[in-house]
Amino acid sequence: MATLHDNLAGICCMQILKDLGPSGKGDFQQIFSKNIRRIGTSGWPLADFQLLDYDNNYTWAFEFKPPGQQKREYVTGLGQAYTYLNFADYSALIVPVMSNDRFSIADYLSKTSKLEVLSNSPVAIFAYDESRLLSGDPGSLSLIRSINNKRSEIPPNKKSEDSGGVFWTWWRDTSDTELYRLLELSDIHRGKSPDIYTDYVWPDFQKELANGKVCTWEGEPRRVNSGFSQHKQNYKIPLFRLGLIEQDSGDLTEEGYDLLKIGKIFKPNSAVFLDEIARIILTRGQHLDLIIQLENYQNSLARDAEELQSSKSFFGGFETWLDKQGLIPQRKPGRVTTGNKNSFIRDEPKLWNKLHLTNVKNDQYFERGYGIKFNISRITSLIR
């Protein structure tokens, strides 16, 4: 059975960041600086992960293909990598050395991309050996086609938010029933205007919020008296980061409609609906990647480590860990971090708790001397 740590795309991302980092060998350097970090992805086409070179302001979008597929799957991947050039400055494809019929697919794709008509395209190709990758062999990933020239054109759809944002789906308070209601409203108002979220969905939802008609995770009416414009954003961000609505129009996507359907059939507070939310957050929302990092972090600590003595130092230490590996964006200059949650991680543990992804003792997910105990069997069954 697959384990959490079989997240090969995440492992590749780590290897690339490590190689490009201050202590890396720089085999994957090409035109990039060492000041490079992982950032978030959203919209369509959707890359598996994305890096940002802060010194050059280059974005670099990656398509990862798992092992054991037919040749055509990998050929498709090369096409996907090309489409990423619409929003990212550079892109890359990561494929296994061989397809399932023992054909040297990586070599074939590399040769294809070096054809004269394609030779200047800013697309890199990496090849990996699955078993060596899983065993943590640093030489398991190799760059077989590199980006040698700077691209002069700015991608037509280069997004401003690419200059920041965590790689996992950002989340605030949105509860299961609130998520359902937002999906329902997006369906009701589908296509009514170019931005139905602003024109219909949010105004309706805000009214319900003000009248105490929407509930928190605990089923209590939510009390919001001001700051509606900020809440407008905080409710919207997870919806489009998870690909449930279109960021621009607010219309439901196919995935959003599928989730709504499950909520309609089984009820918004049902286990089935909750499981589906959890699955989407883990996979599309890339919280699985984050949980794996958290596991790596807490496993690296000694039982009596300072970081394991309080939840505050635990999450502070986790942020330092992510930062060291380039897995979180640069902190915004000028912002102080004196709040009681001085970390990029704020509501994520609560969210995992509500989705029953953690094993909770006495209502507490943080366990002194250990960290967070995840419900691994539930997570593996959700991601199938």
Next chain:
DNA sequence: TCTCAAACGATCTGAAAATC
């Protein structure tokens, strides 16, 4: 001025410690 993505600031809760 609006949007996105935080950071700030405060309350609530329950268990442990202190006090009676």
Next chain:
DNA sequence: GATTTTCAGATCGTTTGAGA
């Protein structure tokens, strides 16, 4: 032993910075 106090941890409403 019972009651009160304290405080860490969990929760979430509010405000802010940066960029378009």
